[in-house]
Amino acid sequence: MxxxxxxxxxxxxxxxxxxxxxxxxxxxxxxxxxxxxxxxxxxxxxxxxxxxxxxxxxxxxxxxxxxxxxxxxxxxxxxxxxxxxxxxxxxxxxxxxxxxxxxxxxxxxxxxxxxxxxxxxxxxxxxxxxxxxxxxxxxxxxxxxxxxxxxxxxxxxQNTMMVRAAGRALLEQGLIKGKKVYALTADYAFGHDLLKQAKKFMSANEATIAGEDLIPTELTDFSPFLLKIRQGRPDLVICNLAGAQITNFLKQYSEFGLPYPVAGFGFDTALAWGAGQGNFLGTWPVIWHHLxxxxxxxxxxxxxxxxxxxxxxxxxxxxxxxxxxxxxxxxxxxxxxxxxxxxxxxxxxxxxxxxxxxxxxxxxxxxxxQEMYAITALPADAIKNPYDIFKSTGAIPGANESLEVVATTRDENACTFPA
Structure with missing residues (x-):
């Protein structure tokens, strides 16, 4: 209706x-x-x-x-x-x-x-x-x-902008160069494209994709993949998931108690709120946030x-x-x-x-x-309400940079409009 x-x-x-x-x-x-x-x-x-x-x-x-x-x-x-x-x-x-x-x-x-x-x-x-x-x-x-x-x-x-925004924060945290990464990716058009852009970024910054899985959008039980992550012992887990997939993954990742840092290249703050205090982990890109x-x-x-x-x-x-x-x-x-x-x-x-x-x-x-941001989960003892559960970088690009520096160039993503 x-x-x-x-x-x-x-x-x-x-x-x-x-x-x-x-x-x-x-x-x-x-x-x-x-x-x-x-x-x-x-x-x-x-x-x-x-x-x-x-x-x-x-x-x-x-x-x-x-x-x-x-x-x-x-x-x-x-x-x-x-x-x-x-x-x-x-x-x-x-x-x-x-x-x-x-x-x-x-x-x-x-x-x-x-x-x-x-x-x-x-x-x-x-x-x-x-x-x-x-x-x-x-x-x-x-x-x-x-x-x-x-x-x-x-x-x-676009996905490239999301990857480069989160990537800046992850580089500053020392989680990319020379590191071994495990990637979980939503198995539909968005996820496939995001993984493609993530791999470009990882390769350009000397990281290795040590394992990867495509996740059906209807999947709710991540335990088989969490066991694979435990066995792979990566330096970083990259979550290229979408929607409720991310909420379910974060909840189950916390329940498993895995020690490996988590990050993602696509995100919405509602998914952090859905995971709940104590379950939201890692660093993620956002196009905007309420703070x-x-x-x-x-x-x-x-x-x-x-x-x-x-x-x-x-x-x-x-x-x-x-x-x-x-x-x-x-x-x-x-x-x-x-x-x-x-x-x-x-x-x-x-x-x-x-x-x-x-x-x-x-x-x-x-x-x-436009400006973008990367957010990182706050520790549990620093959280005062169900919504303010992360801290944010300043604007990306910075005040002295062109707004276009994290976006694709014509050579990277050529567009020819149909008549």
Whole structure:
């Protein structure tokens, strides 16, 4: 069932105000003009069930909050947003729902997704229909390279950025150079791509992959793999898992009492909270966290806490930020057509993204250039509440570095947009 958010009035009230609740979004559809509907529909697709469901819950809540804030501030040039939110489930379902949202519901754009394969499926529909899609959670480098699409933009960081952010912290801790590493990897598109980028980093920094396993996404019992790790006696265990896989792994790793340091190259803070105090271990990359000392970040945290009684985590940040970016762009352009928003973003428009520095999208691969962070678990005796269970590096890249230094170059990840 579709959730419609952002319209506190009844449909009858809206009709009295004048206009049906349809929005004409894309290329070859009319520009804004007097007499058009009062509602702008935005589609939101993300996993709300399965192993990525815990992250999807934060995504939906944050998107709802963003829409409420935008509407309370006057909407998009006086027009309210109506959010159509659905569970993307899997790539086939994501594709079908994206097509329905565009063709039947006439959404102005689609925001969301976490699964890389589903993001690719949505992007193919969006490209064919010439409708903007803002990816908020899928990390695969291929989505910014071989599978890039002109109508797809990425608020979420690519895998290479995640690997290099965590890698900086691990190098400083002396856990990479000359070390023997055991890798556990989620057996789907995201995991395969993350392992590929991790191996590049390890090779460049003189580490050896001494063992590796692909983990089915539905697996819940890690004991066979923990026994292999015990036998392998690595210097570092790298966790290239996703969603609830990470929570289950950390809990079981703690129960086994293995002494080897743990780290990961892909992460969401909700997974640390899910593991619980005393079970969260190691060093991990994040695109955002609720302790960032920036005024806009803390306003977002306060608003989310007030509404949902817990702090937001980085997936929620992604969907919240994407909604704000879309709305700001449409307000500045005084238009909702996707091609105009695409051109606006490609020209280097800058946005407050609840961090220390503004972000912008690169024109050639549509990746958001932004600060990142690496977090490390606090010892149990330093934890004072269920959420503040880690310490963070400063922003990566640092204040005196280009935001692009941890991202891929054109030579590393070439993107050619389809016509």
């Amino acid at each position: 579709t959730d419609r958010i952002g319209d506190s009035l009844s449909r009858r009230d809206w009709l009295r105000a004048g206009g049906a609740a349809l929005i004409v979004p894309a290329l070859a559809r009319p520009a804004l003009s007097q007499g058009q509907p009062d509602v702008i529909r935005i589609g939101h697709l993300t996993p709300r069930t399965g192993f990525l469901g815990p992250l999807g819950e934060f995504a939906v809540q944050a998107a709802q909050l963003a829409v409420e804030e935008i509407n309370a501030a006057g909407g998009i040039n006086g027009r309210r947003i109506e959010l159509l939110a659905e569970d993307s489930v899997n790539p086939q379902t994501a594709s079908a729902k994206a097509e329905r949202m565009i063709q039947r519901d006439r959404v102005a754009c689609i925001v969301g997704e976490i699964n890389s394969a589903s993001a690719l499926a949505i992007s193919q529909v969006a490209q064919r229909e010439k409708v903007l899609f803002v990816n908020t959670g899928a990390n695969s480098d291929a989505l910014r390279g071989s599978d890039c699409k002109r109508f797809m933009f990425h608020v979420e960081a 960032i000392d920036a005024p806009s970040a803390q306003r977002f945290v306060a608003a989310f806490r007030a509404k949902y009684k817990r702090p937001p985590e980085n997936q929620g940040w992604g969907d919240y930020t994407a909604m704000k970016v879309v709305a700001q762009s449409m307000i500045e352009l005084k238009a909702t057509e996707s091609i105009k928003v695409v051109e606006h973003l490609e020209k280097g428009a800058k946005f407050n993204i609840s961090k220390g520095r503004e972000g912008y999208f690169r024109s050639w691969d549509h990746e958001l250039m």
